[in-house]
Amino acid sequence: MPSGSAARKPTAEPLVVLEEFLPYRLNVLAGLTSSALAQIYAERYGLSIPAWRVIVTLGQYEFRTARDMAPDGVMHKSTVSRAVSALEKRGLVTRRPNLDDRREEWLALTPEGRAIYEAVAPEALAVGERLLSVLTAQEQKTLSTLIDKLTQQARLLAPQDAEGEET
């Protein structure tokens, strides 16, 4: 147990107790789940988090533009751009210019890309479910609601749209 030395005497007035601070706890949890997931898509398939998100989105929607990948400002557009380039270079994604608006391009999975998607997705899902397995069905529904409420509120408090992390 590494926290054997943990019981150091607290200051007179600890204004913030980190371990109870919601943003901190959310980040720790998010980081841990990211690590768990990364084991799969990173170590096993060489995918970065942005790449994983691109693949999942394309697996979900068939055709999308790069901009669609960052629906609400999650992921910077440069991040998406580089992820797509990398995936294209690996032959997992194709670009096809949109003739109606030649600024953007339609992205799609190649057969190889889809193969990876079909291999990774179930494993990722399994991790998600193993995570949730410690909650009852009712708790899972509650959690979902709470996350939505908080996310909505956080969006109001965050700068404008900024952000960009993992999973």
Add this chain to the structure above:
Amino acid sequence: MPSGSAARKPTAEPLVVLEEFLPYRLNVLAGLTSSALAQIYAERYGLSIPAWRVIVTLGQYEFRTARDMAPDGVMHKSTVSRAVSALEKRGLVTRRPNLDDRREEWLALTPEGRAIYEAVAPEALAVGERLLSVLTAQEQKTLSTLIDKLTQQARLLAPQDAEGEET
């Protein structure tokens, strides 16, 4: 409205729906709250996330070693090391060798460091509370429980101890 093009037709069998995937949602939420907080301690006080954590911990415990800053593997030790160096250079933190074990050093806030702590902490707390303000007291308790359960479980699924993000 950027999502005007959102209703792209889904694939036959979307294996994973990203917007419903717990790890993804957790990361988005954590990222947004981080951004909200960063507005304060980064833009206003020039503190990185690790630096902020160090300051809060020292504000909480008076004396700590660098290792204590990463209780469970949150934050890499190199991250802590660099954060502490930076804080020392700014005169916010002091190091004093531990004579009982000269591998480690006792860290503490300088008066300047404490002043910053006392300025930042309430603001950060306020953000946390504004976040939570959309939840009832009961919901807040529930959330806390759920986060704990999930964190515990995530720790089992994550590699060994790996991790390292924001707040």
Add this chain to the structure above:
DNA sequence: CAAATCTAGTTGCTCGTGCAACGAATCTGG
């Protein structure tokens, strides 16, 4: 239809941070 404005996407730069290798101090076992 020209000028100004806006949007999609790319790229150079920089910085934060994880990793791995290392140095120093400590602890353990023969």
Add this chain to the structure above:
DNA sequence: CCAGATTCGTTGCACGAGCAACTAGATTTG
């Protein structure tokens, strides 16, 4: 009491990602 293993902390390296500036194309306005 010495040799190997372990732990605290630092540092070189590389890479991922945000920012800002830019190109190219589209849209608006007068």
